[in-house]
Amino acid sequence: MKKRRVVVTGIGAVTPLGNDAATSWSNAIEGKSGVGPLTRINADEYPAKVSAELKDFNVEEFIEKKDARKMDRFTHYAVAASLMAVKDADLVITDENAPRVGVWIGSGIGGMETFENQYEIFLNRGYRRVSPFFVPMMIPDMAAGQVSIALGARGFNSCTVTACATGTNSIGDAFKVIQRGDADVMVAGGAEAPITKMAVAGFCANTALSNNPDPKTASRPFDLNRDGFVIGEGAGVVILEELEHALARGAKIYAEIVGYGATGDAYHITAPAPGGEGGARAMKMAIDDAGLSPEQIDYINAHGTSTDYNDKYETMAIKEVFGEHAYNVAISSTKSMTGHLLGAAGGVEAIFTVLAIKEGILPPTINYETPDPECDLDYVPNKSRRKEVKAAISNSLGFGGHNATIAFVRYE
Structure with missing residues (x-):
């Protein structure tokens, strides 16, 4: 079908x-x-x-x-x-x-x-x-x-x-x-x-x-x-x-949603699985569902909670999925500005992701002052950036080991 x-x-x-x-x-x-x-x-x-x-x-x-x-x-x-x-x-x-x-x-x-x-x-x-x-x-x-x-x-x-x-x-x-x-x-x-x-x-x-x-x-x-x-x-x-x-009906179109991945860690009630392996599988699933390759993703709206384990393991998960392209893809955590809206976070961050695609501008990760050697990717630090975005994903990771990723592309 x-x-x-x-x-x-x-x-x-x-x-x-x-x-x-x-x-x-x-x-x-x-x-x-x-x-x-x-x-x-x-x-x-x-x-x-x-x-x-x-x-x-x-x-x-x-x-x-x-x-x-x-x-x-x-x-x-x-x-x-x-x-x-x-x-x-x-x-x-x-x-x-x-x-x-x-x-x-x-x-x-x-x-x-x-x-x-x-x-x-x-x-x-x-x-x-x-x-x-x-x-x-x-x-x-x-x-x-x-x-x-x-x-x-x-x-x-x-x-x-x-x-x-x-x-x-x-x-x-x-x-x-x-x-x-x-x-x-x-x-x-x-x-x-x-x-x-x-x-x-x-x-x-x-x-x-x-x-x-x-x-x-x-x-x-x-x-x-x-x-x-x-x-x-x-x-x-x-x-x-x-x-x-x-x-x-002549509706305006912000972006097309093309992929969805959801996995479980089966590991711990609050801590993410080591290496963010559950989150990595959710990202892979969403990208595969979209019919894309990791190299086609221009932007990631990260879960990025500002907690020690999440940020480290989400970085590791991105490296697992994207390989060398992990250092080329732009990543930001808009939670640096909104705080963590828990169950509402994914809704707000999906909006930010489709607007990044539509307007060709990436929201920053603010308050980024001291680099962490274990978090060494491009987090769009402190200032927004103009960039053409053809494809993007948004990650959310929850207590209970719930991992979810959705993928959007520019509507053609």
Whole structure:
């Protein structure tokens, strides 16, 4: 059976760099940082003092106040990003096409803030005062559910939960839904709102977060002095569309998605497999699925978390897959600017990857000051770079040994 071609026709995002995709991209290209002091919770109670929070996000621009009160913050972000992506795609969903428009949006931890708030109410006031909306606010699939309701999209509907690989898995799986003919359009990505008391406590307890109190240098992927990731929040959503469907309605096309790879480490609950072998297999799978060779890849949006093991092993994995070309391919970690959005990271980074292809400019890895001998590739340090990009991949690697890679090419 001939595979159907799939293109990206819309993008939407709310990130620490901006409350829409265009602003987020502009600030990324300028090398601006979205990292600042930790304000959503009391920083005095934690060793981590910085975070990457949204600025001046107003949910009521997208959702009526009475409805927003029945949703967790991560769902607010998902709905906002999805509405902007659909508008950007100039996509009109009608009763006629709704069954062929699907939603695949994941979240790494879902409604953690709702869980914490409602548990306090339960302890202090008893079960009768717990919100009847507690469960549907908390569960990770509710982002996809609420987006489908908001849009009237009645097609294939799902939610992936693969920790920090969530956004990339979601887009990759949605790509396959269209490719095999089960939908014509998919609204896909990830959303996360993890800057909560318990989530930050958990990441501090397992020493994953940076304890660097300086927002300007705390997130520094591939730098010798990196000491952990900076927790972030937001959502990134793309509109994937079957090519002929997109052409028939005159849609603009950002890029074509051509490959997807997903693997498991079967090694450890938090640490990546030695040498990044699982990530290497995901990259190989995506490149093979795309019908490309490693030498054809011009750019990699790396997982690049600013943790010791991830950055070292992802570098090793790239060398394993690309051989000598590893030293020629441009690599950047936009987490240096956005922080780590966990389940939303892959969605936002997919947007940055397709924009790099469309506009021929690479976002930088900022805060790169001291080279690490074990991380010796071209990380586009500190300043964006003009470069023709015909093919690119985006990597996401998650707790539990989840590895995901998606491949895009310039639409011809």
